[in-house]
Amino acid sequence: MSKLRLTMACSDYDLTHAFVDRTVEVEGVDLNTMVIVPHERHQRVLNGEFEVAEWSIAMYLTGKPLGLEYTAIPVFPLRVFRHGYLFVRADSDIRDPRDLAGKRIGVTAYVNSQALWARAILQHEYGVDLSGVTWVSEGDEHPDWRPRVPLSIERYGTGKVVEQALLAGDVDVLMYPKVPNSFDEQPSPVRRLIPDHSAAEKAYFQKTGLFPIMHAILVRNDVLEQAPWVALSLMKAWEAAKRACYRRHRQSIGYSSLAWFESYWKEQQRVLGPDPFPYSFEGNRRTMETLIQYAYEQYLLAEPHPVESYFVPSTISARLPAAVSFYGY
DSSP: OOOEEEEEEEOOSTTTHHHHTTOSOBTTEEEEEEEOOHHHHHHHHHTTOOSEEEEEHHHHHHHGGGTOSEEEEEEEEEEOOOGGGEEEETTOSOOSGGGGTTOEEEESOSSOHHHHHHHHHHHHHHOOOGGGOEEEESSOOOTTOOOSSOOOEEEOOTTOOHHHHHHHTSOSEEEOSSOOGGGGSSSOSEEESSTTHHHHHHHHHHHHOOOOEEEEEEEEHHHHHHOTTHHHHHHHHHHHHHHHHHHHHHTOTTTOSOTTHHHHHHHHHHHHOSOSSOOSSGGGHHHHHHHHHHHHHTTSOSSOOOGGGGBOHHHHSOOOOOOOOTTTO
16 A cells, blocks of 8 residues: 655754654655755745644644644644743843833744743743733734734834844844844853843743743644544654654764763753653643643633644544653663
């Protein structure tokens, strides 16, 4: 029997690389993996171009109730703590996250995963009142999204990035998904708002148990209707890719350019546990329920939809053997 031909769009990093180099296959599927940068990939998913895609969790939570023709499987290959991605000018008098009430904050877009988590951290961990903040965005929002209350969102300008807005003094804070280029200049014109962000992130995890989800894996609905078995085949393949990633980490000497990689990995295990990337519905239920509540509080959603409504039904009860860690593999 011939295999089902599917194209998957994703980034290339350690948890996805087994698909890129084709060392992991999907049962019953002839998978063509395309490495496409996130911004381009996110826009092309809106056009339904790929059968399977790694996509922004904030855009998915917002877009699914608006008719997005994709459904997620409980696989989240990108998770990033966000305390370290708030930047101010080096000469700014803003010294504490609590100083951000009423400020102008630059974002790539209001509906984006980094900003969703960072806003929640400001609100719930630092008590920041976000109601008076002006959001200065460099990109378009989801075409069908309309916040249920008026929000102060300004478009910075076509072709401009909000890092420029920070340097020019047009925004007070940069809430960005990556470290801005200017941060590496000597002397740097910008600084982190939370200098010891690693300590803050560890304390946040120990308090909340939340390791922020950035991306989910989506399957186009027409594929699920044609071949409903694809969802579980993809879950199994993603679990195999994660195991391959962990094996490579275990053999890191000679494979990683980080001199103290093993020490970093052991520290991650100590703080986050042996498998901080669980690929199961129940393993992510609490984080997803919390994120849906945050999305509702920030007006990305008209109502807080049930978490089950975002996932392929057959994957909700799926139980895959969990990958274990560095030495216990």
